[in-house]
Amino acid sequence: MAILNRIESAIDESIGRRRLGYALLGLIILFFLWFPNDASQSNYAKTVFISGFFYAIMSSSWALLAGIAGQFSFGHMAFMGIGAYVAGLVARDGIVFASLGIGITAESFSAIGTIIIGTLIAGLVGLVIGWLLLRLRSAYLALFTIAFSELFRIMMLTEYDYTGGSNGLSLRPLLQIADIDAARQVEYYLMFALLIVCLLAMYWVANSPIGLFLRAMREDEDAASALGVNVVRYKILVFVFTSMIVGLAGAIFYSDVGSERIIPEQLEVLQMSLIIAYAVIGGMESLIGAAAGAFISRYLLEAMREVVISLPLGLTLPDGSDAFVWETGAWRFAVFGVVMVFTLRYMRNGLLYPIITWFSGRDLAMQETVAKRDDDDDLDEQAGASDE
Amino acid sequence: MSDINLLLNRVSKRFGGNQAVDHVSFSVTKPELIGMIGPNGAGKTTLTNLMSGMLKPTTGTIYLNGRRIDGHPAYDVTRAGLGRTFQITRALGRMTVLENMMVPGLAHRPRARRLDLEERAHEILGLLTIDHLTNEYSRALSGGQRKLLELGRLLMLEPSVIILDEPFAGVHPRLQETIYQYIHRVHEDGKAIILISHDMDAVFELSHRLLVLHHGALIADGAPQAVRSDPAVIEAYLGHDEDD
Numbered sequence A: 001m002a003i004l005n006r007i008e009s010a011i012d013e014s015i016g017r018r019r020l021g022y023a024l025l026g027l028i029i030l031f032f033l034w035f036p037n038d039a040s041q042s043n044y045a046k047t048v049f050i051s052g053f054f055y056a057i058m059s060s061s062w063a064l065l066a067g068i069a070g071q072f073s074f075g076h077m078a079f080m081g082i083g084a085y086v087a088g089l090v091a092r093d094g095i096v097f098a099s100l101g102i103g104i105t106a107e108s109f110s111a112i113g114t115i116i117i118g119t120l121i122a123g124l125v126g127l128v129i130g131w132l133l134l135r136l137r138s139a140y141l142a143l144f145t146i147a148f149s150e151l152f153r154i155m156m157l158t159e160y161d162y163t164g165g166s167n168g169l170s171l172r173p174l175l176q177i178a179d180i181d182a183a184r185q186v187e188y189y190l191m192f193a194l195l196i197v198c199l200l201a202m203y204w205v206a207n208s209p210i211g212l213f214l215r216a217m218r219e220d221e222d223a224a225s226a227l228g229v230n231v232v233r234y235k236i237l238v239f240v241f242t243s244m245i246v247g248l249a250g251a252i253f254y255s256d257v258g259s260e261r262i263i264p265e266q267l268e269v270l271q272m273s274l275i276i277a278y279a280v281i282g283g284m285e286s287l288i289g290a291a292a293g294a295f296i297s298r299y300l301l302e303a304m305r306e307v308v309i310s311l312p313l314g315l316t317l318p319d320g321s322d323a324f325v326w327e328t329g330a331w332r333f334a335v336f337g338v339v340m341v342f343t344l345r346y347m348r349n350g351l352l353y354p355i356i357t358w359f360s361g362r363d364l365a366m367q368e369t370v371a372k373r374d375d376d377d378d379l380d381e382q383a384g385a386s387d388e
Numbered sequence B: 001m002s003d004i005n006l007l008l009n010r011v012s013k014r015f016g017g018n019q020a021v022d023h024v025s026f027s028v029t030k031p032e033l034i035g036m037i038g039p040n041g042a043g044k045t046t047l048t049n050l051m052s053g054m055l056k057p058t059t060g061t062i063y064l065n066g067r068r069i070d071g072h073p074a075y076d077v078t079r080a081g082l083g084r085t086f087q088i089t090r091a092l093g094r095m096t097v098l099e100n101m102m103v104p105g106l107a108h109r110p111r112a113r114r115l116d117l118e119e120r121a122h123e124i125l126g127l128l129t130i131d132h133l134t135n136e137y138s139r140a141l142s143g144g145q146r147k148l149l150e151l152g153r154l155l156m157l158e159p160s161v162i163i164l165d166e167p168f169a170g171v172h173p174r175l176q177e178t179i180y181q182y183i184h185r186v187h188e189d190g191k192a193i194i195l196i197s198h199d200m201d202a203v204f205e206l207s208h209r210l211l212v213l214h215h216g217a218l219i220a221d222g223a224p225q226a227v228r229s230d231p232a233v234i235e236a237y238l239g240h241d242e243d244d
Helices: A002-013 A017-037 A043-068 A076-093 A111-132 A138-158 A180-206 A209-219 A221-226 A231-257 A269-282 A287-303 A331-346 A353-360 A362-387 B044-051 B074-080 B097-108 B114-127 B143-157 B173-188 B200-206 B224-228 B231-238
Strands: A095-097 A102-104 A306-310 A323-327 B004-015 B018-029 B033-037 B059-064 B082-084 B161-165 B192-196 B209-214 B217-222
Touching: A002 A017, A017 A043, A017 A180, A017 A353, A043 A076, A043 A180, A043 A209, A043 A231, A043 A269, A043 A287, A076 A095, A076 A111, A076 A138, A076 A231, A076 A269, A111 A138, A111 A231, A138 A269, A180 A209, A180 A231, A180 A287, A209 A221, A209 A231, A209 B097, A221 A231, A221 B074, A269 A287, A269 A331, A287 A331, A287 A353, B004 B044, B018 B044, B018 B059, B018 B192, B033 B044, B033 B200, B044 B082, B044 B161, B044 B192, B074 B082, B074 B097, B082 B143, B097 B114, B097 B143, B114 B143, B143 B173, B173 B192, B173 B200, B192 B200, B200 B224, B209 B224, B209 B231, B217 B224, B217 B231
Parallel strands: B018 B217, B033 B192, B033 B209, B082 B161, B161 B192
Antiparallel strands: A095 A102, A306 A323, B004 B018, B004 B059, B209 B217
């Protein structure tokens, strides 16, 4: 313990925690840039990373919505689905305004055009849902968004002629690269770039006056309102902003970048629960924490599909092998559940929170707070006793 | 009407069968320091919520600095120049003291330089003797320190009318003294203050004028000494003799 304290002091006195944190972040980014160039990495590994980037966008944007703005929504996957389905429908059918006699054929739209329309429609639906949710808080907000999410999923499942039902809907491929290895590499960088751009955009919002107002709203809507914050505007704004982010991520991911088609199964409440779980494990009040939580969780869930167990003490199986493969199936989710229970019970700010606060230096400030408040606490207790 | 900061005209609020506020009319001109008293359930908090935009009146009109504000949302009323504190302190717990100050600062002056607002926040926190807690989470503050923080946030709004709801409740005498000084200073700066408190000594000592509510109605409005001897007020607080 003494050694750790000395290392901590040495860091504080030399480079400083914050700078060390930025340096570490830089190294992590360099690792992700290098990874697909490593010849030993398979396309499967790159696919796992692409999926990790996608879920990192989903969880970090949910962290902005729920962790920072306090809007505990279950509709995030539905907004992602809106972005993807709209992009797919526009790519297949174009846009027709029958009453005006105007139509734009599907061929007129590029893949990027369909993604933009999918993103805008996701934002538009976010606007409507945000407006409908204005008077709802906590459990009611969660129930409303579950209902909305299920309604959308069932619509996509049952309107087979339009959406392809359970078979899903293909979007226009965003990249058309014949070579599979090269394609995977470009897809990897595209998804990684999207994650970085989304994180930067969200980080900018979270650290701007808007972010301050969102956090005030999370803490106490009435108090924020009494302090001059237009709660209605910021509530709608955060819904529109996060809906557009996940709509964009969905439209790109399912444009044959991470997956070749969007299926209603992706919109199930279970999938939404996973997004929330990733954010909670990483730290739902931290965009980086939630993104890292999602990426690491996705990677570990994938790595745990097959676990090789070596037998100890020279034991062998009847076939002579000294190890066997355990196909974990649903059990890996059980392990994930245990981690979730542990996090909620002992580390409610997420497993990465201590690391993030250490690098930011906030833990020092909090220790000082406790010491500083003690004097006045004692005085207040005396005052309370005398009032009674 | 140009000298009037706040004008209530026959304001009422009904919740189902309960008449919480009953045709209340009064005006506040700066720099008045007004006490508002009444037994529990008299309608003080409801009236505060009506004035600050938290509730919409059933009938009646409210003007603030010449602008009609009844039915307007709370943030709009705040920006129009009315600031309030809450009976139970509502510090933004998982935000630092400085962030608590910056919320009203940025809401009120969105184009101001952040550094200027931070400087102003430090100045106010210094006045309230809690500048040493600037970077601490407000959930970690003591009850008294939170009261001071609420008062500090009000000054960031630069309101012309301030409603203080039970500012002395549960606060140590040393911090109460700071609040006294705050009230005097804000009043000297030319702001109108409505002070709601069950601490009669404080109300009578500080106020130049008293409003007394009973069953939602305004039963007295005048100088503290005159109100003290008003039979309607005495009856509201002590009840009437059953033999009468």
